[in-house]
Amino acid sequence: MIASALLDLNWIGQARSIATALVRSDNFNALIDPGPGSTLATLREQLELHRLRVGDLNAILLTHIHLDHAGATGALLSENPALLVYVHARGARHMMDPAKLLDSAGRLYGPEMKKLFGDFLPVPESNLRILEGGELLVLGSRELRVLYTPGHASHHVTYFDPTERTAYVGDTAGISIEGHPFILPATPPPDISLELWLNSLEAIAQLRPRRLFLTHFGFSDQPERHLKAYRERLLAWGRLSGEILSRGVDQSEAMRAFARAVAAEAAEFLSPAELSHYVFNGALQLSWLGLERYHQKRTEAKSRESAG
């Protein structure tokens, strides 16, 4: 059995920003989150280092369908039509028809979107394998457990390899560069739920993983500490964003206040170069918009309750 490997996609020329996991077993080759369409050339180079081509891949396992994780999937399919694509039920239709997904991403990223993420081609329905959570996937002689872990996205799953005790958590455990103790949340729109997210962190902790694999970026070898610290960080972001919203300032001032507070906090733990790398990966303005929407939904739900 070959251990899983990390492929650095060198997103927009930046090392240690987006990681893909290559999981191999008995001639079965799977990628967990192949990354955006814009890094296909790097993905190919990275596969070559393992003496693999796209045609040698058997499966793509998506933690969720955001462009930085799943964007390359359709292009890989067009090159290797036998590839199976595993995705949660709530994300599946967007893989078949990404128009709506690209529309909302386009509103967030504007004209930069194509440069950042490249093309997102549709995936034929017959290639999709739909997940709900709780499945046991057999990949060669290896088994991966699927855990439904919403919070960052309503269709987010985590893959757990019980042999290596590695949990491939996508964006569920935030952004931490190669196990750095500072963890930055990523809370983009549209479906952030801190309540679901905390449950997901608890469910991952209960697997007792030996290490976590984060898309942004790499392995974290102290899962217990990481998950606990990240839980605190998420709660702090919930409080911070709620407090800023209660000031009633306009959107752009609120966003600036949020970014200032996060940067000030991060500066205690990170050098200026590290900080700019985290912020580059973390897109704070998107995280603000995601949290704002989260609070709005909660307020609406509360007023519905009191009206009913």
Ligand SMILES: [Zn+2]
């Ligand atoms: Zn991501």
